[in-house]
Amino acid sequence: MQSLKFCLVLISLIFSSVSYSLELPSTRTLLTVSGLISNTNKDSNAIFDRYMLDQLPRSSISTHTPWNEGKHTYTGFNAKEFFDLLGVEGESLSLIALNDYMIEIPVKDFTEVGAIFATHMDGVPMTVRNKGPIMIIYPFDDKPKLKNESYYGKSIWQVNQIVVNQ
Numbered sequence: 001m002q003s004l005k006f007c008l009v010l011i012s013l014i015f016s017s018v019s020y021s022l023e024l025p026s027t028r029t030l031l032t033v034s035g036l037i038s039n040t041n042k043d044s045n046a047i048f049d050r051y052m053l054d055q056l057p058r059s060s061i062s063t064h065t066p067w068n069e070g071k072h073t074y075t076g077f078n079a080k081e082f083f084d085l086l087g088v089e090g091e092s093l094s095l096i097a098l099n100d101y102m103i104e105i106p107v108k109d110f111t112e113v114g115a116i117f118a119t120h121m122d123g124v125p126m127t128v129r130n131k132g133p134i135m136i137i138y139p140f141d142d143k144p145k146l147k148n149e150s151y152y153g154k155s156i157w158q159v160n161q162i163v164v165n166q
Contacts, residue, residue, distance in 0.1 A: 025049035035164035038087030063141040074118035074137040079110030096161035131157035
């Protein structure tokens with residue numbers, strides 16, 4: 001009986017340490033993730049093209065923002081599943097935009113507050129011209145306490161890099 005328990009423990013340890021293989025992008029890279037991640041596909045980074053990002057589990061938020069008139073539906077990849085896929089081990093993210101603007105956001109803003117990595121607005125892929133390819137969106141209408149400069153400032157757009165920090 002002891003040897004059976006030992007074998008079961010050993011098998012569970014082996015399978016819990018297996019990381020999922022990330023494919024390589026087949027088109028232009030839109031997002032590079034680095035830092036404290038355990039699952040990569042190029043050197044010590046995880047790189048994604050639009051197709052790869054669109055294959056991730058989705059989340060949506062319908063909300064008003066200070067940047068667009070009216071209420072819009074933002075859809076993007078689910079943060080928790082994305083973090084699980086990458087094996088995120090840090091507590092904060094440095095998000096970097098195409099123009100090198102950078103903001104640090106706690107991981108809990110995604111896992112507890114409900115922010116998403118939006119890639120589409122009203123069903124249309126977001127381009128650089130309309131704040132894409134990725135924009136951080138918070139559920140402003142659902143959580144009025146988020147309607148302040150602190151959270152508006154974290155709603156970075158044109159994200160192309162994420163660094164996972166301690």
